[in-house]
Amino acid sequence: MMTLPPVEVLRPSSVAEAVEALQKHPGSRVLAGGTDIVPNLKYGMYDTQHLVALRGLSKELRYVRLQNDLHLGALCTIDQLAHDETIRRCAPALAEACSQVAGPQLRRMGTLGGNLCLDTRCVYINQSYFWRNALGFCLKKDGTVCHVVxxxxxxxxxxxxxxxxxxxxxxxxxxxxxxxxxxxxxLRDFYLADGIHNTVLRPDELLTGIRLPKDAFAKRQGFAKLRTRAAIDFPSLNMAVALEIEKGTVKSVSLAVGALAARPALIKGLDDLNGQKADARLAEELARRAHKQCKPLTNIGVDPDWRRDVLPVLVRRMVLRAAATAAAAS
Ligand SMILES: Cc1cc2nc3c(=O)[nH]c(=O)nc-3n(C[C@H](O)[C@H](O)[C@H](O)COP(=O)(O)OP(=O)(O)OC[C@H]3O[C@@H](n4cnc5c(N)ncnc54)[C@H](O)[C@@H]3O)c2cc1C
Ligand code: SF4
Structure with missing residues (x-):
């Protein structure tokens, strides 16, 4: 059985107290729902002596507010967002993504802030200390080499x-x-292409909220995910699309892909597609560009070539669905 190493849990009751605790205890880490950080601590992935628990901030940071834009507190649970009526209306792809996170118990504990700040994963790191020691460790913790590249x-x-x-x-x-x-x-400036620390968040900083601009609500949105077990699994690949369509013509398009590299990324160079018909040709072109820009690695235990081949399938499917719902609504 893997046990939790000794850590002192600090329990601030406000955001101000939480960031003060992070500053006062160098090397401390935030504990939100704990669904990822606790297993990682048991794997010996962190040397932290202090956890700053956010439960006492629930009143301050657990909200869904529609005030022109949509404001979400970092402590909203994933389950709450999957079922919230405002989210389902304004950001249905977010509700869909949340409904596919892990399994029911983890969704009830896991938070939106914890999800956005989730540590990166690799088949060579999410293992017991004993396992990693036998392999000789790696760059992410205790070692000097990468087993993937x-x-x-x-x-x-x-x-x-x-x-x-x-x-x-x-x-x-x-x-x-x-x-x-x-x-x-x-958010596009938040992530870095570095699996050891893949965000710009500094050690004494807390992610407190997310704002969705109101122009996102009218966009046709889609989220799709590839995973080994549909009931409970991390993504082997995930993607989301947001299309602004007017009278069958694309006004803007964004396509984002995750679970392939250290940084979830927007597919680049799509502006020239504005003005095109929202149809099968557009779906094909977006699928082609996504495939070209994404090169999965052997960082997770699912064949990278297969993950790459599935990407255009998901893109095509989501874009065609978005175009069809736009056509039905007009
Ligand atoms: C079996 C299993 C399956 C899973 N499947 C999925 C899946 O399919 N998809 C998926 O996305 N996730 C999955 N997860 C991961 C996890 O359950 C979710 O990502 C969850 O939303 C994490 O939220 P949390 O509040 O529990 O984060 P925690 O574990 O509390 O924290 C995660 C990380 O974020 C940091 N952090 C948390 N909140 C903040 C904040 N407000 N500001 C700054 N830093 C913060 C923590 O310090 C930690 O580094 C899975 C986990 C398990 C155990
Ligand atoms: S990608 Fe390389 S360095 Fe990072 S966790 Fe995997 S093996 Fe370790």
Missing amino acids: AGGQRCVAAASNDTAPVLLALGATIKIVSPRGERELP
Whole structure:
């Protein structure tokens, strides 16, 4: 049985106290729902002495507010977002992504903030200390080599959060609080291509909220995920699309892909598709571009060539569905 290493759990009762605790205890980590950080602590993936538990901030950070834009608190649970009527109306792809996160118990404990800040995953790191020790460890923790990319100097563990591609495609921004104050930044600037630390979040910063711009609500949205077991599994691949369609013509299109590399990413260079018909040709073109820009690695235990081949299938399916719902509504 794997046990939790000794850690002191700090229990702030406000955001101000939480960021103060993070600053006061270098190396401390945030504990939200604990569905990912607790198993990782048991695997010996972190050396932290202190956890800053967010439960006492639930009143402050668990909200869904429609005030022009849609504002979501970081402590909304994944299950709450999967069922919330406002989310289903304004951001149906987010509700869909949430309904496909893990299994029911984990969705009830897991939070949106924890999902966006989820640690990256790799078949060589999400293992017991004993297992990793036998292999000789790796760059992400305790070692000097990468087992995925021979000679690689950068960890390429996969961003495996299901809400990230949807929120990227919908143009979300996030709110971050630290002892120095508050800052807001586009989610597209939050992630880094580094599997060891794949966000710009500093050690004393807390992600407190997410804002979805109101222009996202009218977009045709879709989320799709490939996973080994439909009942409970991390994504082997996920994608989200947001299409603005007027009278059968595309006004704007965003396509985001996750679970392939350390950074969930927007597919680049789609602006020239604005003005095209929302039809099978567009779906085919988006599928082709996504396939070209994505090169999965052996970072998770599912064949990378297969994951790459499934990507255009999911893109085509979601774009055609979006075009069909737009046509039905007009
Ligand atoms: C068996 C299993 C299957 C899973 N399947 C999926 C899946 O299919 N899709 C998926 O997306 N996830 C999956 N997960 C991961 C996890 O359950 C979810 O991502 C969940 O939403 C994480 O939220 P949490 O509140 O539990 O995060 P925690 O475990 O509490 O935290 C996760 C990380 O985020 C940091 N953090 C948390 N909140 C904040 C904050 N507000 N500000 C700054 N840092 C913060 C923590 O320090 C930690 O590093 C799975 C987990 C398990 C165990
Ligand atoms: S990608 Fe390489 S460095 Fe990163 S966790 Fe996997 S084996 Fe370790």
